[in-house]
Amino acid sequence: MYKVIAIFGTRPEAIKMAPVIQELKKHHHIETKIIVTAQHREMLDQVLEYFDIVPDYDLNIMKVNQTLVGVTTAIMQELEALLIQEKPNMILVHGDTTTAFTSAMTAYYHQISVAHVEAGLRTNNKYSPFPEEANRQLIGVLADLHFAPTNQAKQNLLEEGKPLETIIVTGNTSIDALMKTVNDDYRHPLIDSIRQKQRRMILLTAHRRENFGESMQNIFMATRDLVEAYDDIEVVFPVHLNPLIKQLAKQVLGDLSRVHLIPPLDVIDFHNFLGQSYLVLTDSGGIQEEAPSLGVPVLVMRDTTERPEGVEVGTLKLVGCHRETIVAETSRLLDDLELYKRMASASNPYGDGQASIRIVNKILESALSNQND
Template identity: 45%
Template sequence: MHLACVVGTRPEAIKLFPVIQAARAAGHRCDILSTGQHREMLDQALEGFALRATLDLGLMRPGQGLSALAAGVMAGLDPWLVAERPDWLLVQGDTTSAMAGALAGFHARIPVAHVEGGLRSHDLDAPFPEEANRAVIGRLARLHLAPTETARQNLLREGVPGGAIRVTGNTGVDALLAVASEAPDPPVTLDPARRLVLVTAHRRESQAAGLQRLARAMARLASRPDVQMVVPLHRNPLAAKPLAEALADCRSVTLLPPQNYRAFVALLCRAALVITDSGGVQEEAATLGVPVLVAREETDRPEAMDAGTTLLVGTGEAGLLAAAHRVLDAPPKPPRPSLAFGDGRDAPRILAALESARPVEARLPAMAVRP
């Protein structure tokens, strides 16, 4: 079986790594098609897992818009897909590169498998543009690899045939548990007398006013004498600037550049509280049983809240601060790890689904859809 994986961001590389590893171990050909749009972070992730891209589109452009990126992904992937004709084109999650990759596969008549399919917030503006991206992929995919039963139900309500859906768990859990078991060292010295608060923020819909409110709340929270705050900043300056400006003079705050995955997992394993607007971090923290405050107005991971470790608090300064104080003032409890998103054996289930569900479209010539 010949697989091809579209990878545009670091989270995509991390979550597809277990599938790539399982496929290659089983003797299948598995190509990595890199968009190259987040050059440093993506290369960092691929190198961390000893992976090399088969195709690199080199689409990194300063200030590049979403439409230009999507056009570049489709134009760049098309010749390779037409020439190589893999049995499956795998896209992961909800990025613009995943959506454009799925559309390129559809045009080339290559069956698309959607890893982490079925997540929905039911609000096209939150998260933006991710909610629209994954809805589009949901119409194009031939096989939907849903991480949870909730995701499966979302797809069924949208009319996806039940036979095209497999509940496999989330491969991000495979990667997380593998790295956490290595007990990596944190990238900063941690004070054992203080509680680690780990903060990440980058969502487009939160940029400007939302991130400024979050930054002000974190500056106030950092004044607690029992808190040590670590903030890995995003490479997007629109996301990084509000936090960097508000927290630069806080003595208990360490601002870091984007961290490699092992360093981030080391921090996550030691955190007393995580404050984030990231969907992936919600999954990872819930898996480890670390309390999470979600700085968003909507979440597409309700399973994290059902696990009892996650609270949706919005982007209001007062609400964020009050919720953080409640968690930190409560008596410490042992972690409550959750299997809501997977058990660490999700990649083999995905590989089995791909092996057993080869749609007839895989055998159709590309000429069938070309003028």
């Protein structure tokens, strides 16, 4: 029997891999196993519970104040023994995390085929985002199958010399996940309170390593400026678990009644908060795909994006991490209804909700080829 092992360790990976795993489980002639590294423990478990995914192995590598080197070495040491034991035909990794890169490298050392979900995204600046851009490029060197979400991602891979027959344009599995989580009847006390006061909700997310320090200070100070300038907005910030972010957010924003510093939301809450937001301020990656699918404009607080398709069609705008620029660009969206409507109604370039089916069909093709060999 053809054996596939899906490996992931963070909440975004889990959200985007969940629809693929559910689709794989429909095919009984493929043995599907799941390994989680728990690179981010608390956030990961929320997703596993919602999608009813039970890992076969949990490496539980998360440590206090862990470094990238520590995460990398821990995963490689733990994963190697499991790959030797399970002898999979293929491993399936997602995106640009340290888990994904390290798993691909470990599989390569054992000559196990690597399939890369969400392949081909590029900024071509190895330090932006850090370490994700380098992780993604290095996985691309090792991968045998590249599941590219867009034609632009496919073109990036072709320009790097990847064989055409190894690249499959699938759409992004984040859209598949949204179709399972967003509910028109969703209610939450915080959202109800903001609505009752007839205020616009801005969803803020900020956690990128390259933004630690001055850039994160700028993001939070810009948020403060906006709340003080506009009486009709409230900001909801699900604060990342990193202690540095929590401390700075409380210091800069903690005294503002219209800024809600809340714990990380589970997947169903987060997607529905996203869908009911007026706009999004973020330095994240996946939100750049999810929000446009829900008609929500996104201002990306980074200097680069590996998702340029959204910028090109007008659903996203790069605003960097300068305090004045963030305030100015957000103010434009808050003040100019026509500009807002253009961004909110721009077409979503990231897929139709069928990405998981396309991915699994290609894996089935690989399984059949393996049997014929």
